[in-house]
Amino acid sequence: MTTPKELGTYAQNTWCPGCGNFGILASIKKALADLENDGLDLNKVAIVSGIGCHAKIADYINVNSFYSIHGRVPPPMTGIKLANPDLTVIGHAGDGDAYGEGIEHLIFSAKRNIDMTFIVHNNRIYGLTTGQFTPTSPSGFKGRSTPKGSPEDPLNPVELMISAGATFVARGYTKNMKQLQSLIKAAINHKGFSFIDVLQPCFTFFNTYDYYNERVYELTEQDHDASDRNLAFVKAREWAYGEGERIPIGLFYQVKKPTYGERLLAGRVPVRLTPGDIRPVLEKHI
């Protein structure tokens, strides 16, 4: 059995001390180690990351991984999953990456209910490029590209994902690793598009630890019925990425629906091609 420590790599970690990304790294390693105990084959896990501070996580976990392009984490995840349905595909994206340049890919992954887990390291700024605003920065945020304050209201990705069709929608916080681990495990076990927005403070350019520590509270099964879509919207609107005094973290919504792969393949097995195979297969099928 693999321990979380054994899931580490020899790559030098270059995140700033105090970065919330460390909480996500520790949580995903613990979640994967626990899932291996429950029967998950770690050789059949594929991580896809974008470009940004978050993306370096691909270097720090000893499973198959693929660095994609900024904003384009979902397309390679989709291809990997459809061509290899037995793989467990996990995406790590930044908020700039997923909610800015890549927003249409995210919306369509949710709409199609592709069977994969999508984790957003939401520090509410561009970290790697040193502190520009993103779609989840609060209104009035003063960063490198908005020195006089952002004149826009933030996007609420939790609400957006519920309306787009995601079948598992959650929010975590890097300081609550116990809950984050169980959300990641539940997301991976869920068959369909699982989305977790993780509040991940950027210690260097947007230190939100105190703000979150004062406001976050855990959604429990006792006070929230995650099978009720209307209630999920109500909870999602409780905090609008700036406005609202209490911030719920936990599972907002979960529903069972056929996945894109099930509907597309309808029981058929994908054809495996080598370059020499392509012409006869095309001639036969098209």
Ligand SMILES: Cc1ncc(C[n+]2csc(CCOP(=O)(O)OP(=O)(O)O)c2C)c(N)n1
């Ligand atoms: C296609 C493309 N667009 C833009 C960039 C420039 N770029 C690289 S990282 C980055 C911002 C990353 O911010 P975010 O996705 O929030 O991740 P973080 O660094 O905060 O983890 C940008 C704009 C790029 N490399 N490629």
Ligand code: SF4
């Ligand atoms: S710049 Fe921010 S997000 Fe990037 S490693 Fe440093 S603290 Fe983390």
